[in-house]
Amino acid sequence: MTILVTGAAGFIGFHLSARLLKEGKRVVGLDNFNDYYDVQLKRDRWSQLVASPSFKGAEQDLADYEGLLALIREEGVTTIVHLAAQAGVRYSITNPFAYLETNLQGFGHVLEASRQAGIKHLVYASSSSVYGANVSMPFSVSDNVDHPVSLYAATKKSNELMAHAYSHLYNLPTTGLRFFTVYGPWGRPDMAYFSFTQKIMAGQPIQVFNEGKMQRDFTYIDDIVEGIYRLLDRAPQPNAEWDRVDPDPGTSYAPYKVYNIGNNKPVELMAFINTIEDKLGRKAVMEFKPMQPGDVTATYADIDGLMADVDFRPETTIEEGIGRFAEWYKSYYGAQADLQTAVKAAGQ
Known part of the structure; x- marks a missing residue:
């Protein structure tokens, strides 16, 4: 098995690639090293991967369809884990075209290349953001998710729809993974827990939105990777019991399935x-702010599908996960990281 991981220099892509290499898999990693956040952090992740003889690194953009298809064919890729995307809910409000280009056109290129190359299983990152205006908790993959509240969420829902079309038309097995607020070492500086840490260490105030009255299903990176790893060998099969009169959005008559990967234990922002x-x-030092556009008050994952199919439930506690992140942060940036270092790392 040769696995292509797109976004391999990214947070989840790096950790997944490292796990695959540890398990003896051959990994082809693709990344364009954009400057959405600190490129040096991406380079430092990447340097650990390229040190392995089982890792083939490709610095290229998903906008280059011909280059993507050639890479897949030349390297004999059999499985793709597509993690490259323009992330961030708030950034999508001020930079919409980045999401249209990367999350829609880029994903379209991945789908078409998968079809042309005869990929056996395409696993791709969706997001808990697709639940949008839903308020029924916990969020289930069987819920209707037609009311996104950000462009980012809309592009992720679009990815699921595009994947289903390819599963239906070309019998391409596709698995969508709705990640819930991923955190941990080597994380993304644009995420709240990372920026909180930077500013606390620098003695700067942190902005706490919605007066801190938020809940998130924070999920530790190792749990996310474990869920992906267990699903790699479980390409979805057509569901013979799928009802066209009462359709289940999480599965299909085509080889298509969607899973939540979350901690299944929402935590209050203030406790976090x-x-x-x-x-x-x-x-x-906290500055309390009102709710931001595109944000939601709570997330909470129903992970029954993950448990039923691969017998996995994330178990890492917030105390364990944040403890490991704090140790990594102090090691990477230095225990006395000054404001200049913190601001630079945040890409501000």
């Missing part, structure tokens, strides 16, 4: 911040 303070040994 208190945990960061505890693990850093410093108190935060």
